[in-house]
Amino acid sequence: MLAALGNVLSIVLAIGLGYALAKRGWFKGESAAVIPRLVVGVALPAYMVSTLLGGYDAAKLVALLPGLLLPAVTLVATYGIGRALAALLRMSPGRRGTFSSMFALSNAIFVGLPVNLVLFGDKSLPYVLLYYMANTTLFWTIGVYGIARDGAAVRHEARPPFFTRGSLRRIFSPPLVAFLAAIALILVGIKLPGFIMDFCRILGSMTTPLSMLFVGIVLSGVAWKTIRLDRDILLVFAGRFLVAPGLLLLIAVPSPLPLLMKEVLFVQAAMPAMTQTPILAARYGADAEFAGLGTALTTVLSLVTIPLCKVVAGAVL
Numbered sequence: 001m002l003a004a005l006g007n008v009l010s011i012v013l014a015i016g017l018g019y020a021l022a023k024r025g026w027f028k029g030e031s032a033a034v035i036p037r038l039v040v041g042v043a044l045p046a047y048m049v050s051t052l053l054g055g056y057d058a059a060k061l062v063a064l065l066p067g068l069l070l071p072a073v074t075l076v077a078t079y080g081i082g083r084a085l086a087a088l089l090r091m092s093p094g095r096r097g098t099f100s101s102m103f104a105l106s107n108a109i110f111v112g113l114p115v116n117l118v119l120f121g122d123k124s125l126p127y128v129l130l131y132y133m134a135n136t137t138l139f140w141t142i143g144v145y146g147i148a149r150d151g152a153a154v155r156h157e158a159r160p161p162f163f164t165r166g167s168l169r170r171i172f173s174p175p176l177v178a179f180l181a182a183i184a185l186i187l188v189g190i191k192l193p194g195f196i197m198d199f200c201r202i203l204g205s206m207t208t209p210l211s212m213l214f215v216g217i218v219l220s221g222v223a224w225k226t227i228r229l230d231r232d233i234l235l236v237f238a239g240r241f242l243v244a245p246g247l248l249l250l251i252a253v254p255s256p257l258p259l260l261m262k263e264v265l266f267v268q269a270a271m272p273a274m275t276q277t278p279i280l281a282a283r284y285g286a287d288a289e290f291a292g293l294g295t296a297l298t299t300v301l302s303l304v305t306i307p308l309c310k311v312v313a314g315a316v317l
Contacts, residue, residue, distance in 0.1 A: 011118055011212060012303055018216020027217050035214045036110070036275075039207060044109065045178030047204025050197055051125045052182040061186055064126050067261045071134040074248040074269060079104035079142060082239055091232060093153035095287035097146020098277065099232055102294045103239030105139045106271035108132040109175065110215060111302060114208035115271070116264050119310055127264035129179050135268075136176065144280060147291075151284030215299060218275060222296040229297075236273065236294045241305050245270040249316060263313040270309045272298035 021027065027035075082103030086096035106112060108131050116124040149159055185192070192200075248269040252262040273295045281291035 011115060011306070014209060014212030015216040015219070015303070018213035019220045020216070021213070022217040022220035032214075032217050035210050035217070039110065039210050039214065041174045043203055043206040043210060044113070044175045046200040046202075047207045048125070048129065048175060048178045049182050049192070050200035050204050051122055052179070053185060053192060054197060054201075055122070056126065056186055058187050058189075061126075061183055064130060064261075067127065067130050067257055067265070068134060070248065070251055070255065070257065070262075071131040071265055071268070072138075073251060074244065075104055075134055075138050077247055078239065078244045079138065081243060083146075085235060089231070089235075092287065094150050094285075095232065095290050096153075097143075097148070097150045098281050098286050098291045099236065099294075100146050101139065101143040101277055102236045102273035102291065102298070104244060105135055105143055105274055105277075106131075106240065106244065106268060107274050107299070108135045108268055108271060110211045110275055111299065112268045112271040114211045115306055116267055117208055119267065119306075120260060120264060123260065124264045127261045128268060129175075130261075131265050131268035133176065133179070136173065139274060139276070147277070147280050147286050148284045150281070150286030154285050154287075214275075219296060219299060222292075227293065227297070232290065233294055233297065236298065237301065240272060240298045241270055241301065245309065245312075249312075253316065259317060262317045266313050266317065267306070267309050270302070270305055272302045 022032070079100055082100035083096070085091075085103070086099050091099060108128065112131070113125075113128050116128050152159055245266055248266055252266065255262070275295060278288050278291035278295050280286075282288035
């Protein structure tokens with residue numbers, strides 16, 4: 001437990017630095033948006049290329065494929081539970097899809113990636129990306145569709161189309177494209193020149209610190225004095241920190257998957273809600289305040305649950 005707390009302390013300090021700098025006015029207007037763009041568009045793709053091409057061959061990649069089924073099944077099942085709860089409890093039509101998204105889908109990159117790198121090291125990256133692939137695909141299809149339906153319900157409009165060209169573009173984001181490109185290079189046996197690998201390694205080293213700074217910036221914008229915990233928010237907590245990781249454990253424990261893969265996927269399942277959720281809720285006219293509150297509070301709570309996840313994973317898996 002003490003070792004897990006020590007690992008998380010560096011994360012807390014980095015988030016705290018981002019929070020403090022934001023409060024001092026370092027990130028105003030568009031300047032705050034530069035950090036996630038750097039992480040998603042530059043640092044993370046470079047990190048994937050340098051790590052995968054630097055330590056994996058075709059045999060290792062093939063061994064990863066069975067692990068993709070575990071997060072996919074867990075995410076779909078958890079989302080289904082969220083939708084059922086929203087209907088059963090007669091939640092506001094303007095937040096049902098938003099609730100289901102936060103209930104089931106986790107922040108696999110801005111929080112999940114750096115947390116796993118701190119807890120398990122670079123060898124955890126492929127397993128982080130397995131969860132990311134399933135998580136981001138579900139979010140930009142079913143998740144976004146649910147949020148768009150919330151907005152349509154608020155405006156008393158017809159349901160929006162399920163699939164759009166924009167959703168396909170967002171699924172194939174720069175990190176996922178880099179991941180697939182690196183896999184293709186490994187499978188055909190192509191190695192990049194040393195200077196390119198060094199370049200990718202330098203850029204990739206920005207991923208963890210920038211991600212943690214961004215989380216601190218997000219938290220700095222929360223109006224903590226106005227927070228009210230209602231039933232729906234508490235259920236979001238249950239989904240993020242109990243239902244999703246609990247379901248994954250039920251499936252993972254009897255499976256023959258590698259221990260490290262199970263541990264990483266378990267930690268990923270218990271990460272906070274995705275930071276894009278309130279942005280999309282505002283865009284589609286859904287309950288953006290509810291989405292922002294759920295995202296912020298699950299991020300704060302994750303600082304407490306992360307070391308607990310490490311302990312649980314070590315005891316159960």
